[in-house]
């Protein structure tokens with residue numbers, strides 16, 4: 071008999087199988103929606119299956135038991151095995167397939183190519199001229215060279231304009247001299263810089279004839295291509311262990327008057343002529359394109375990370391039996407508790423929402439690049455910068471919260487590395503910092519919102535882009551019972567009110583004599599609130615659009631339940647903004663709460679199937695608690711037994727220190 075949930079197998083934990091039997095939709099069809107196409111969803115399954123038949127691609131030991139050195143070695147070993155099998159496993163020109171293969175095999179702890187693919191190659195694609203393409207891109211794509219993106223310094227990350235590494239042009243030799251003038255100018259943090267990369271895109275302050283032109287990207291060889299030794303004038307190394315990503319070698323880098331040829335300034339958009347004449351780019355911030363690209367991809371990537379943690383927590387919650395409801399002779403699955411559902415189901419809805427919203431944002435990014443490359447049109451940059459700044463901040467923050475709730479939802483075993491949730495958490499919350507610290511990025515979006523409100527105030531509402539048009543719309547009371555659109559209208563009201571209030575507060579400080587920067591700082595918390603609300607509205611709207619477009623009726627129905635939960639949860643979370651001025655009534659508040667509780671009940675039978683639809687393999691999850699077959703306890707015991715501490719019954723530390731202490735106490 072064919073089941074709707076495709077994870078059912080003989081011999082699985084019965085409680086989990088029981089959950090899977092109640093699915094109201096086909097998990098393969100849901101996976102098509104999650105991954106955007108039938109082909110990618112199917113290929114993911116095929117690739118995972120093919121990988122499972124190559125023993126060398128498996129982790130040699132559970133990763134939590136490896137020390138840092140072993141993690142780096144293990145990641146590199148697997149990369150070399152993958153390299154031999156790449157063409158047989160995937161269509162190497164298909165990014166979706168490649169991304170899945172790397173996540174499956176390499177996990178999320180970092181590896182030598184992590185930044186090569188994510189930032190080095192994209193920076194070349196976005197910033198290199200045709201001649202530079204010719205010279206570097208082929209080599210980079212074939213991985214003859216391995217690169218990273220070296221921008222952040224020990225003393226500066228957020229404020230790019232103050233990067234201290236200099237690239238001084240010398241017309242007599244037609245070279246740039248890269249130099250690290252102070253300790254704080256050391257590049258610090260770039261992924262895969264410390265030990266793996268032999269090239270880097272280095273962002274440095276361009277100086278011509280004593281004049282600074284601000285940060286520009288340069289391609290720089292760091293190590294000898296044969297020996298891998300750092301070149302003379304280069305100091306490079308690993309920055310040490312981190313909260314997560316410990317299979318990766320985030321690094322430091324210093325230059326001692328290191329010379330590179332003039333052609334190494336990535337000069338698709340701006341260049342320096344032989345005589346030192348500077349040719350400006352069409353948009354001042356076009357050099358930030360590699361960052362915009364990653365920010366555009368972050369919502370989807372982070373949504374998947376949340377999906378990992380929730381797959382573990384929901385499956386485990388169906389297997390974990392503890393306490394009673396009505397029948398005192400049978401303990402219940404912890405998934406039956408309303409508090410457990412409230413902890414986990416809104417996060418499932420968010421994971422789906424972030425993935426869908428991310429796809430829409432990636433399309434906007436791709437369109438911008440098309441416009442820039444085909445007709446030099448950079449007019450969409452400011453909009454996309456504002457949007458992605460807010461989105462990366464809101465999504466990473468909520469994903470962190472959601473993963474932490476997933477950990478707590480697994481009780482004591484969630485705290486064990488056997489759950490693997492702490493690793494997922496460490497990786498995900500890195501996103502709150504990398505690609506722009508969240509507060510800093512929320513304030514970037516706030517600049518855009520304030521400008522938009524100022525446009526409306528000065529009678530130029532017709533100049534507003536579609537995403538902020540609501541800032542000019544008159545207020546109307548909302549009947550929430552009429553469906554998703556009414557939730558959007560209520561959210562628009564809240565978001566608009568906050569943007570206006572923050573703008574007016576900011577303007578008032580200036581009227582009272584504060585400088586723009588001081589007024590901005592005094593309003594900053596209110597401004598970040600406006601940015602969050604605006605972004606949550608965008609996420610809500612994209613979620614609605616995506617669900618509306620689904621054609622498979624059972625899938626659409628299950629997604630509608632998730633969407634309703636999301637709408638009520640989100641509105642409840644921000645209701646105080648509309649309650650404080652009476653725009654929302656207490657009756658409406660009760661309505662939202664009741665809708666939310668009834669959504670939890672509706673979702674309950676599909677909970678396991680909703681996370682199964684992510685179709686993460688056991689290899690990808692690396693979690694004893696989240697195993698597909700639900701056989702948690704025996705495997706937890708086996709996992710613990712494999713701890714290196716259990717190799718002997720009596721540890722040398724006991725013999726050497728503990729025993730003498732105890733013996734002394736006896737005297």
Ligand SMILES: CCCCC/C=C\C/C=C\C/C=C\C/C=C\C/C=C\CCCCC(=O)SCCNC(=O)CCNC(=O)[C@H](O)C(C)(C)COP(=O)(O)OP(=O)(O)OC[C@H]1O[C@@H](n2cnc3c(N)ncnc32)[C@H](O)[C@@H]1OP(=O)(O)O
Pocket residue numbers: 178184188189219221222227228229230231261355358359361362363364367368369370371372375451452455497503504505506507510514517518
């Ligand atoms: C296939 C891709 C996959 C990607 C991975 C996706 C998801 C990961 C998900 C899961 C992870 C799983 C595994 C992880 C594996 C690997 C890890 C992946 C990636 C890690 C990479 C990390 C790399 C880095 O961190 S690189 C360093 C990043 N650094 C920053 O982001 C610095 C932040 N600061 C800035 O960006 C800028 O300083 C600034 C704050 C934006 C200010 O810029 P500045 O130039 O100073 O501007 P200024 O203040 O003068 O403003 C003037 C004006 O310009 C506007 N502006 C600024 N920037 C832009 C822009 N880019 N475009 C358009 N306009 C811009 C600014 O708003 C001002 O406008 P206005 O005057 O107000 O109108």
Ligand SMILES: Cc1cc2nc3c(=O)[nH]c(=O)nc-3n(C[C@H](O)[C@H](O)[C@H](O)COP(=O)(O)OP(=O)(O)OC[C@H]3O[C@@H](n4cnc5c(N)ncnc54)[C@H](O)[C@@H]3O)c2cc1C
Pocket residue numbers: 185219220221222225226227228229258259260261315320500503504505506507508509510513
């Ligand atoms: C896992 C990881 C991977 C990374 N990979 C790379 C990489 O590959 N390449 C690379 O170049 N870099 C990389 N980075 C560095 C990263 O991009 C920076 O750390 C990040 O941009 C934050 O900058 P910062 O460290 O200077 O933070 P800071 O700016 O020092 O932040 C400290 C605090 O100051 C606040 N703050 C700073 N400025 C303002 C302001 N204007 N207004 C209000 N508050 C402010 C922040 O909100 C924060 O609370 C990575 C970082 C991590 C954690």
